[in-house]
Amino acid sequence: MTEQGTLELSLADIRISSLKPDELLVRVEAAPINPSDLGLLLAGAEVGSARVVGTSDRPVMVAPIAEGTLHSLAARVGKSLSVGNEGAGTVVATGSSAEAQTLLGRTVAVAGGSMYSQYRVVHSSLCLPLPPGTSAKEGASSFVNPLTALGMIETMSREGHMGLVNTAAASNLGQMLVKLCLEEGVPLVSIVRRPEQVEQLKSIGAVHVCDSSSPSFTADLIHALKATSATLAFDATGGGKLASQVLTAMEAAANDSEGEYSRYGSTVHKQVYIYGGLDSSPTLLSRNFGFAWGIGGWLLTPFLGSISADTFARLRSRVADGLKTTFASSYTAEISLVGMLEPITIGRYSKQATGEKYLVVPDPE
């Protein structure tokens, strides 16, 4: 971000220093663009008004930033920030430690930030060695979505809930969660926004799918919540009335089960965690769901910080075992590093259309 209130995206040459004992040099071969990358990458800039300066192999994309959002970005001004939460590639050099050296030549997934890059130096503990026969493209999304899906189930257990609700549920993550919940025996209600997405999720085994565009949405949702006893929802949209509608339906389901009138509503605790911001409008809570409720933010990184090393190892190993099945991702298109800076391409990957996902494949040298 510049002091003139614009966003500049460019490629930079970075000198790689010599490796410390536990470090690896990874040649990045694939890195997904997750919704969680877009805030840092695009800073809410008006990419529709972007222009490109610089040369064809070193383009610089320049886009204005709306006056209203400048204040909250003040801490970024003048700082060059690198982007890319996760990716995968080949270990082409290692530090001197024995553990690092065993990884030479291996394909690894990495969650270290700065992954939109040709090469990346990372600590070996940030790498997940992929099972033999798994390519970098297959392993590129080994962290954010798989650990988020697993984290939702861990959170459910830890907080004493019996089932889950997920929104924007036709996404890559939503499909992953459908498969995972079937395997783990976790009752799941998937909320989608279009009729064809109901069929899409049912075709991969989803039992309860509710379409928020349907006139019978409220009744469908209450029915599904009664059938599943789901009292914990993860909401990727964040804005508007959806979180409130989910809490209201959970309250109706709980009151149907409890039977008695209570002036303060049911005693069943109903929780929504907002883990995305597909809808940036304000969250509207109608508060017709008693007093036993909570809404909060949920992020993968603090969640991972809250679990034990044993639990983390168990979750990572679960991901490695399922990369070609439960945790397989599909991509709409592949994009080069130079391609990431093209306004038309930015327009596509910044849309966050449900089910669309893009894979960055760095240009070879």
Next chain:
Amino acid sequence: MTEQGTLELSLADIRISSLKPDELLVRVEAAPINPSDLGLLLAGAEVGSARVVGTSDRPVMVAPIAEGTLHSLAARVGKSLSVGNEGAGTVVATGSSAEAQTLLGRTVAVAGGSMYSQYRVVHSSLCLPLPPGTSAKEGASSFVNPLTALGMIETMSREGHMGLVNTAAASNLGQMLVKLCLEEGVPLVSIVRRPEQVEQLKSIGAVHVCDSSSPSFTADLIHALKATSATLAFDATGGGKLASQVLTAMEAAANDSEGEYSRYGSTVHKQVYIYGGLDSSPTLLSRNFGFAWGIGGWLLTPFLGSISADTFARLRSRVADGLKTTFASSYTAEISLVGMLEPITIGRYSKQATGEKYLVVPDPE
């Protein structure tokens, strides 16, 4: 509530059965009208359109209920419900147990429901014997407000916060909290809605009072939050933007302290508990406060159910010691049981004007 969609308030003669060993017969001498009583008592009825039928000593108030709220009250239809969360009076008869008999003649505070009554049979464990020299009127509000104020501080400690924010803070409860936090050394930010309330709270020792009607409210609030490190707010209003404004200001205060830019906002957990509904409009969350936040409902009864018997005993004893000082309540007017049914009087006590509080003094036989 009738099947015709009206609310009927009346007095009823109830036969008192013989006392079980641990029961007491209390002559109720004073019972406050708390905001938490009004939902059950008035069911959101249109009291401005009320009429009175029946006789002068057995009036029946009849008021229509808005179409839109009928559905959520379905479980009440046709049921006669008694009202009054707390009160105080004299023990005029006891059951056979030794513990019950020691209370004969004592003035006790009671939190048992159904306290808008001349007499009330209660289990001895629901009574707080008042210290000698404390009248029933002085002890009538021994539970709801004092235990809520103490509960806020307990919740703060339990959840790892260092200071508190309270809204509608010129209320009886808000004044109590100012005094209690001074005694306990808890940093407190009081949010009020009028300039004269700032002076009122400062006159009883409040250090940080912010007026939400002031043009400098946001800056004042951030300043107070930085000074107190308060990251837990209790909001009695519930509706509108206030909870969101508090979270945004907490985030600004946290970012000023943390210094570094983080794409996901500060890592400081910011929490708002809504414990009242003075503003029944939807809660509007702008979500410009990162991901480390939570909002939820907070009610005294579940809170009391979550603490140990030792903690409860400690809190009750703290209340008994401070009934004439820290936990003293003041009342706008006294109302008889018949008076409670008069539409003009209902209009007054149902307003929930900050700082106004009414005391029911049952008519003697």
